[in-house]
Amino acid sequence: MARKISMKQAINEALDLEMRRDPAVIVMGEDIVGGAGSPGEEDAWGGVLGVTKGLHAKYPGRLLDTPLSESAYIGAAIGAAACGMRPVAELMFLDFMGVCFDQILNQAAKFKYMFGGKAKTPVVIRAMVGAGFRAAAQHSQMLTPVFTHVPGLKVVCPSNAYDAKGLLIQAIRDDDPVIFCEHKNLYGHEADVPEEAYAIPFGEAAVVREGKDVTIVSYGLTVHRALEAAERLAKERIEAEVIDLRTLSPIDWDTVLESVETTGRLVVVDEANPRCSIATDVAAHVVQEAFGALKAAPQMVTAPHTPVPFSPVLEDLYIPTADAITAAVSKIAPRAMAA
């Protein structure tokens, strides 16, 4: 039965249901139980923002608080996955990937390929992404394109509680390594979520709004900014179709291309930095595959090519805004529509 819960609760519920279903599922990370010195299980924090709260009491021994060494425990999780477990390792902030990237890039992503398809690596690496949390340059980046660049990794970034639950369940059941990116400013966002377990297949974008005049492609937090822009554009009689990619590897080209073939106009909104990003990837692919359908040059609305600022004023300007998206659409919408 569906009821409204937050994205944080939805992620907790996905972990809970999969741990109940499959004893091979374990959860690892820094302070995910409560950390050394936590006064007790009842009031254990359950991770830096409480996403894993309550799971330790339900599944004693299956939540492992790790030392502050990402290179050690991400490597251990990948090794456990290669040996038959289904670990979900929490990397806290995706920005911390630097110290464990060899384990991800050269080990987890390569096992299946280098062992001739005989090795499975069913590991999920959950991590917070994105700006707007006043957490400065080392805890706020949208590093999704770093991972989509690597073959052998699956990359997921949900925009809402319903998708977060279904995509995390799919990630845990998937036999390949999955980088699961959770936008920290969406943790409180609520949606209708069924109580039961369900899996959303990877590579299936969601058309979250239908429209005939322009296609806006996004993922994560900026899907909501795109929807806000689409509402404003509708008042000017411009009907925007909004596509939420949901998974970035694999990516649902068919849904994007079909939409652009109808609208003839593309705006890609990406919170990542602009060079070699999801925005450039989508724009380039559409230009190559659907050039004949395009009535105007694709537009990219992204963060600037700077670190995430600590100044709140600057940080608010950093994430693509509904204003910036509306302006990008207006630039390519024909005058007749804008009038």
Added chain:
Amino acid sequence: MTDQRIKPVVMPKWGLAMEEGKVTGWLKRPGDRIAVGEEIVEVETDKIAGVVEASEAGVLRRAIGEVDTVYPVKALIGVVADADVPEEEIDAYVAGYVTPSADEAGEEEAGPTYEFVETPAGRLRYARRGEGAETIVLVHGFGGDLDNWLFNIDALADKATVYALDLPGHGQSAKAMPEGGVEGLARALLGFMDALSIERAHLVGHSMGGAVSTLAANAAPGRARSLTLIGSAGLGEEINAGYIAGFVSAASRRELKPVVEQLFADPSLVSRQLVEDLLRYKRLDGVSAALEALSGAFLADGRQKTLVASSLAALDIPVLVVWGAEDRIIPAAHAEALNGRAKAEVIPGAGHMVQMEKASRVNELIGAHVTG
């Protein structure tokens, strides 16, 4: 006194979740004479598009709802009145109309929430409306749920106490499929009636739900006061097996949409949200297995193997058969299968989901059948 001669045309409430709807086109112009049941204005919700039909006769005096504009449920979108009602009175009525708030409307309808009941076939979801002495139970088809009766349940509640359930494996009911395919679902239907102490009911079944209802009526003589079979399975061997296979296997919006469009004479009725809601159901753990088991149980080599027509002869209860003339799932020719045993009505301009596409005609037929 004039208020009784002035009848509002309001934004309808189709289903529990509907809070607003968009006027998409007027089928009548101000000044047109309107008979009961005539289509007045087209409305689209995020679930489905439909038509508002006249509940009372008169002249359309005002078409207030503007095309492509969204109005809350129960907002005044038009006025029907006799030709001799003065213009000033109509204007005064429009000026004085206050749209009931969503909360008030909810209270009026006395708790239209979904409920759950434990049965031998597991926990089943249902909706209940009306307080009439007669009882109607609405039984959806393969892959459907109680929202397939979105346009029927409230209209029928004027005449009877109406229940609509999610069969096992469907909607928000338990996903485990009972043994025995369609027969198993018929036992589950009787178990549902037992659990809610429904002694006797008029069974109304759509598609596979028609076969379920017929088997239940046979298995428990006396429990069914009448049968209404809508686009029913079990009355002949032909079936669009491609539809069933497509519905079971489709995992994405692009795969599912063309499959679901076959259900309607007018495929444009299939909205983004309708497809999304079906996908959300199909993704739940256990649903694929339930649908595969069920389709395997009632189909063999692309033909129906659960045939119930002959068993109807032995049943001493009134039977009504309703079909959409443009049904692309089960041919409308099956409406004649009962050949005098049942009243048969084939409705033009409708497909397999005839109870949605021509709701007011179907409601009228069911109403007359259960009260007559």
